[in-house]
Amino acid sequence: MSISAASENTIRSYGLIIAGEEEPGAETSTRSDPATGREVARFARASREDVERAIAEARRVFDEGDWPRWTGPRRSAALLRLADLMARDAERLARIETEEVGKPIRLARGDVAGSIAMARYAAAVAQTETGEVVDNVDADVVSMVVREPAGVIGMITPWNFPLLQLMQKLPYALAAGCTAVVKPAEVTAGTTVEVARLCKEAGIPAGVVNIVTGRGSVVGTALAESPDVDVLSFTGSTEVGAEITRASASTTKRLSMELGGKAAAIVLPDADLEQAATGIITGAMYNSGECCVATTRLLVHESVADELLAVLVEAFARVRVGDPKDESTDVGAMIHAGHLETVLGYVEDARARGLDIVFGGEALAEGPLADGYFVRPALIDGVDRRDPIFQEEIFGPVLAVTRFSTAEEAISLANDVDYGLANTVWSAGMQTALPVARAIRSGTVWVNTTLENAPQMPTGGLKRSGYGREMGRAGYEEFTEPKTITVRLAPAAPVFGVEQ
Numbered sequence: 001m002s003i004s005a006a007s008e009n010t011i012r013s014y015g016l017i018i019a020g021e022e023e024p025g026a027e028t029s030t031r032s033d034p035a036t037g038r039e040v041a042r043f044a045r046a047s048r049e050d051v052e053r054a055i056a057e058a059r060r061v062f063d064e065g066d067w068p069r070w071t072g073p074r075r076s077a078a079l080l081r082l083a084d085l086m087a088r089d090a091e092r093l094a095r096i097e098t099e100e101v102g103k104p105i106r107l108a109r110g111d112v113a114g115s116i117a118m119a120r121y122a123a124a125v126a127q128t129e130t131g132e133v134v135d136n137v138d139a140d141v142v143s144m145v146v147r148e149p150a151g152v153i154g155m156i157t158p159w160n161f162p163l164l165q166l167m168q169k170l171p172y173a174l175a176a177g178c179t180a181v182v183k184p185a186e187v188t189a190g191t192t193v194e195v196a197r198l199c200k201e202a203g204i205p206a207g208v209v210n211i212v213t214g215r216g217s218v219v220g221t222a223l224a225e226s227p228d229v230d231v232l233s234f235t236g237s238t239e240v241g242a243e244i245t246r247a248s249a250s251t252t253k254r255l256s257m258e259l260g261g262k263a264a265a266i267v268l269p270d271a272d273l274e275q276a277a278t279g280i281i282t283g284a285m286y287n288s289g290e291c292c293v294a295t296t297r298l299l300v301h302e303s304v305a306d307e308l309l310a311v312l313v314e315a316f317a318r319v320r321v322g323d324p325k326d327e328s329t330d331v332g333a334m335i336h337a338g339h340l341e342t343v344l345g346y347v348e349d350a351r352a353r354g355l356d357i358v359f360g361g362e363a364l365a366e367g368p369l370a371d372g373y374f375v376r377p378a379l380i381d382g383v384d385r386r387d388p389i390f391q392e393e394i395f396g397p398v399l400a401v402t403r404f405s406t407a408e409e410a411i412s413l414a415n416d417v418d419y420g421l422a423n424t425v426w427s428a429g430m431q432t433a434l435p436v437a438r439a440i441r442s443g444t445v446w447v448n449t450t451l452e453n454a455p456q457m458p459t460g461g462l463k464r465s466g467y468g469r470e471m472g473r474a475g476y477e478e479f480t481e482p483k484t485i486t487v488r489l490a491p492a493a494p495v496f497g498v499e500q
Contacts, residue, residue, distance in 0.1 A: 011041065011042060012096070014041065014042070014190060014213065016046055016211060017197075017211040018053055018210050019057045019207045020206025020207060022193075022197075025050060026045065027045040027214075028043065028044060029043050031043065031187050031188070033372075034332075034334060034336060034373050035323060035325075037371040037372065041096075041189075043186065043213045044214070045186075045214040045215065045218075046214040046219050050212055050214075051181070051212050051219050051222035051223065052226070054210040054211075054212050055222075055226050055229060056228070058180065059152050059179075061205065061208055062149070062178070065179075065207065065208075067179065067208050068149045068177040068178070068179075072128075072129060075123075075175060075177065076124070078202055078203050079122055079202075080119075082171070082198055082202040082204070083116050083120045083123065085201055086119065089198070090113070091109075092194075093108075093115075093163060093191050093194060094111070095108070095325075096190040097162065097188075098324045098325060099190075100162070100187065100189075101159065101162065101332075102288065102324055102332045102334065103287055103288065104326075104329040105324060105327060111161060111163055111164045114164055114455075116167075117454075118164075119171045121471075122172050122455075123171070125473065129473075129476065131146040140489045140492075141489065142489065143485065145482055146485060147176070147482055149178045149479065150176065150231045150254070150478075150479050151178060151179075152179050152230050152231075153232075154226070154229040155181070155233050156216070156232070156235070157169070157182065157183070157184050157185060158236045159185035159187055159335055160291060160292075162188040162189065162192060169233050169235075172475045176479040178231075178479050179208050181210045182196070182209065183214070183220055186213060186215060186216070189213045196209050196211045220240075220244065221247055224244045225247050229253055231254045232248060232253055233255075233468070234255070234258070238464045241257045241466060255467075256466075256468030257466035257468060258460060259464060259465050259466035260421070260465060261421030261422060262296055262419040263283065263293050264299050264414045264423045265280050265295045265450070266299045266300075266414060266425045267299065267308060268410070268425070268433070269304050271426035271427050272448075273308050275448065276308065277311040277315055279449060279450045280312065281315045281316070281319070283424065284296065285319055285331055285397050288334065290395050292393075292421055293421055293422035295399065295450060296394055297390060297399075297400050297402065297413075298400065299402050299404055300401065300403055301405070301410075313358060313379065316360060316379050319331055321369075321374055322369065333374055334375060335373070339373070340373040340375060342394075343394060343396030343398060344375060346388065346389050346398060347378050347398060349388055355389075356381040356382045358379040358380065359376075359377070360379060361380070361398070362376050363375055375396060375397065378398045380400050380401060381401040383401055385416050390402065410436065411436060415439075415440060418463055418464040419442075419463060419464055420441045420464075421442055421443055422445070422446070423444075425440075425446070434447070441463065442461070442465070443462055456471070458470065458471050458474035459475075460474075
């Protein structure tokens, strides 16, 4: 159904998808648009028994079915069909993301485009990935290192980028020949079920992709505890990641974790301040700040701090907060009322500590925004490394400013948090920027840009931001197991029973 044909009052209904069939759950949850309060979707809630059935089906299809034995080119063709179907339905997928997450429609379209690119890149990997031959150790021995599909993959995805985070996992696992059981965030599960429907249309066999929507305490725990799930790939908070690690311990399954972040933008004294300000605004405001790699800390050299803040204040004033369906909106609604209160609470704590609230930080609840969860982006100066807004993940459009006097101090500040997911360095000289970038402990460092990713580039974290990688060849390899096969071409010399 095209967007133009969709009624503003349509309430979408989604079931569980197990063995290729969509079915209702024992219970149902509802989702309201965080910008308007209007109900937009209803989701089935899986029981533990539903999850176990989905896992059993994925196990059966992997162990007995044809999918893991399809050739790489054949799996590639299926993924390309999936990408084409997503492109056909791109506007519908973007609209669903906007209504369920509260993100601006133009950013949702970008998420859809990025998701389609993931599928196409994974198709290329499926087509071209090969093993390795080692033949230089012994003239009579040839060894092969082959990559086999890892098995049944459990996937738990977050609410802030439901489609994009799904597509950072699923097509790579499918390219490798794995089967999947996916648990999307309960409040933003629409595009995940839509993609599963498109997988069926693309000719991916029944039971390869199974979707179990519902509570994390039920569905996520069942995936973590199941001995039939070979790999569990999780994106979400560090706290929930730790719970999953504990729940999965007895199974010794392999985990891949992308967890929280506390990204810093380091602005060195030779930086182009206009360029830096543009990037900082993008990093701080993207997806309304509900982004694990959001720029939440600005570390700026004291010699240029006042000048940069003056530019940022003007830029903050131009940021448009409003209806996510409006093409001109920059910042949409927070995901729900409780999260809005959390974001506002960090601003109030900063105020109580005597920090300088340079701009914003208040709820917007009048006129057309009265029924939604909106906040004016906040710019806060004078932040110390011990302050909560410096150390803790806020997940909202709040930028904390800390000044430094040397590059060594900037590196110390950047690394003085529990997280290591992504950071940015702004400098006109690579001889200055690269040593700083290398010294920062994070999985990604951008130099004179931010949030610039491609399917070919692996992402992931260090420290409490997790481990494992998504995207790129490394993301594909997360869903494979290397196997060494050694072949002797001539009889080996005896080891035992030989006269000395």
